[in-house]
Amino acid sequence: MSNLRRLQTTTTTLVTTTLVIITVLAVSMVVVSTNGMTDKVVLAQGTLKKFTADLSGKNEVPPADTKATGTAQFQIGADEKQIDYELNVKDLNNFMMAHIHQGKSGENGPPIVMLSMGKGKITSGDLQGPLAGKQLSDLTKLMQDRNTYVNVHTQQNQNGEIRGQISSS
Numbered sequence: 618m619s620n621l622r623r624l625q626t627t628t629t630t631l632v633t634t635t636l637v638i639i640t641v642l643a644v645s646m647v648v649v650s651t652n653g654m655t656d657k658v659v660l661a662q663g664t665l666k667k668f669t670a671d672l673s674g675k676n677e678v679p680p681a682d683t684k685a686t687g688t689a690q691f692q693i694g695a696d697e698k699q700i701d702y703e704l705n706v707k708d709l710n711n712f713m714m715a716h717i718h719q720g721k722s723g724e725n726g727p728p729i730v731m732l733s734m735g736k737g738k739i740t741s742g743d744l745q746g747p748l749a750g751k752q753l754s755d756l757t758k759l760m761q762d763r764n765t766y767v768n769v770h771t772q773q774n775q776n777g778e779i780r781g782q783i784s785s786s
């Protein structure tokens with residue numbers, strides 16, 4: 618092989634290698650940005666929007682002996698300025714009041730939002746206790762962390778008759 622021919626072969630190999638590297642880099646960048654977008658869409662649709670709680674006496678700490686049950690549903694507004702909710706109960710007597718409390722499953726914690734029966738809405742002005750003066754996003758963060766529960770108080774079970782941990786749905 619002549620020196621000129623050798624030089625040409627080396628140059629061709631270098632150009633080919635560079636092109637392969639550029640192509641691999643370009644493909645990786647597309648994959649990375651696609652994954653980033655997918656994560657954001659999942660967060661917006663799955664994690665932030667809706668939360669539910671199934672309420673029963675056995676979830677109370679200690680458990681309450683009752684036939685009453687209930688459900689609570691929460692819909693987070695897109696700008697996190699308002700939460701629409703609906704609280705419904707069955708076989709519940711002598712209703713006193715209902716709250717969202719801060720606390721993990723199996724633990725008792727302070728009330729942070731007063732709830733009413735049926736449909737209602739929560740704004741930052743409704744936050745109380747350790748969340749007083751904070752933003753709704755602080756509440757939804759606690760909800761996402763499974764650190765809130767719905768508690769319904771009655772005359773006969775003043776610490777709470779039915780309770781359910783709030784989780785994303």
Ligand SMILES: [Cu+2]
Nearest residue numbers: 715716728768
């Ligand atoms: Cu309460």
